[in-house]
Amino acid sequence: DIVMTQFPDSLPVSLGERATISCKSSQTVLYSSNNKNYLAWYQQKPGQPPKLLIYWASTRESGVPARFSGSGSGTDFTLTISSLQAEDVAVYFCHQYYSTPFTFGQGTKLEIK
Amino acid sequence: QVHLQESGPGLVTPSQTLSLTCTVSDASISSYYWSWIRQPAGKGLEWIGRIHVSGSTEYNPSLGSRVTTSINTSRNQFSLKLSSVTAADTAIYYCARGGGQFDHWGQGVQVIVSS
Numbered sequence: 001d002i003v004m005t006q007f008p009d010s011l012p013v014s015l016g017e018r019a020t021i022s023c024k025s026s027q028t029v030l031y032s033s034n035n036k037n038y039l040a041w042y043q044q045k046p047g048q049p050p051k052l053l054i055y056w057a058s059t060r061e062s063g064v065p066a067r068f069s070g071s072g073s074g075t076d077f078t079l080t081i082s083s084l085q086a087e088d089v090a091v092y093f094c095h096q097y098y099s100t101p102f103t104f105g106q107g108t109k110l111e112i113k
Numbered sequence: 114q115v116h117l118q119e120s121g122p123g124l125v126t127p128s129q130t131l132s133l134t135c136t137v138s139d140a141s142i143s144s145y146y147w148s149w150i151r152q153p154a155g156k157g158l159e160w161i162g163r164i165h166v167s168g169s170t171e172y173n174p175s176l177g178s179r180v181t182t183s184i185n186t187s188r189n190q191f192s193l194k195l196s197s198v199t200a201a202d203t204a205i206y207y208c209a210r211g212g213g214q215f216d217h218w219g220q221g222v223q224v225i226v227s228s
Contacts, residue, residue, distance in 0.1 A: 040214040049207050049218035050158065061216065093158060097213035101173040102160040 002026050002096050006105035012113040019081040021108045023094035028074045031098065038098035041070055041079045044107075045090045053092075054079065086112065115140040117208050117219035125202075125226050131195040135208030135219055142166060142189045146212025149182065149193045151204040152221075159204075163212045164191055198226045 003026040013019040029038045037057035042050035052061045054070035057077055067082040081088055089112060094105040121133035135147070146169075149161040162172035164182040172180045176195070184191040195202060203226045209215035 038213065042215075049209075049221050050215070051218075052214060052216045055214040055216075095158075095214070100160075100171050101175065102213070104158040104160070106157050 001101055002029065002099060002103050004094055004096055004103050004105040006092075006094055006108045008108060009106070010109045010111065012111050013081075013084045014113045015086060016083050017113075019084050019088070019110055021079045021092050021094075021110070023072075023077045023079070023105050025075045025077075025096055025098075029096045029098035030074050037073050037077070038096055039070075039072070039077050040095045040097065041068075042093045042095060043088075043090045044093065050093060081110075084110075084112070115210060115217040117210065117217055119206060119208050119219045119222040121206075121222060121224070123223055123225060125198050125224060126228055127199055127226055128197055131193070131198050131202060131206075131224055131226075133193045133206055133208075133222060133224070135191050135193075137189045137191075137210075140210065140217075142184060142191065143186055145210050147184070147191045148209045148211060148215060150207045150209055150215070150218075151202075152207070153204045161193065161195075161206075165212065200226050202226050 005024045039057040041054040044050040058070045069080050071078050091107045093107050116138040118136045125131045143166045146163045146165050148163040164170045179196045181194045205221040207221045208219045210217040
């Protein structure tokens with residue numbers, strides 16, 4: 001199984017500041033034949049299901065604010081929120097769909113400093 | 114807007130079979146892969162498996178042979194069965210659209226395994 005490791009586990013950030021969450025996979029999730037990284041990011045608020053934010057490592061899902069961006073390739077990925085808003089408080093998960101069983105990171109809890 | 118809704122018993126007796134159904138609205142179940150994912154309280158996400166109307170299924174080996182899924186195109190539903198449950202199977206169970214990234218999720222159903 002591909003192990004997904006996120007850091008930090010908890011991230012306090014001031015409103016309006018940048019938030020950066022990292023995710024590392026135990027093996028590459030870059031498929032060489034199409035040059036796509038099979039990596040997604042989700043946001044989960046209390047009592048709600050996860051919401052897809054980013055797929056193919058850097059493609060924003062429709063309706064997701066532009067302050068959310070994804071980057072990285074191979075085994076190292078980053079989710080960046082350029083200017084934290086109060087409504088961004090949530091747990092964020094990375095997810096690899098390169099190979100089954102699909103796996104998720106343990107989650108990063110983003111909170112207001 | 115695509116809508117998914119899980120349904121099924123919220124309490125299952127140990128060693129019995131957990132059965133859940135996901136009803137899909139405003140999307141044809143014939144056009145995508147459909148998955149089940151679970152989340153123990155306060156913990157991370159575990160992918161259970163996926164199904165396609167073609168009959169293709171794939172499951173998480175961590176669950177062994179306990180998992181089966183099925184699809185009912187006439188009702189636009191797909192289902193999950195997890196046999197021989199234990200307390201470790203207590204979780205919120207989600208259905209989702211996708212065989213890779215999951216772009217639409219149900220609200221989830223809490224399943225408790227207890228006698």
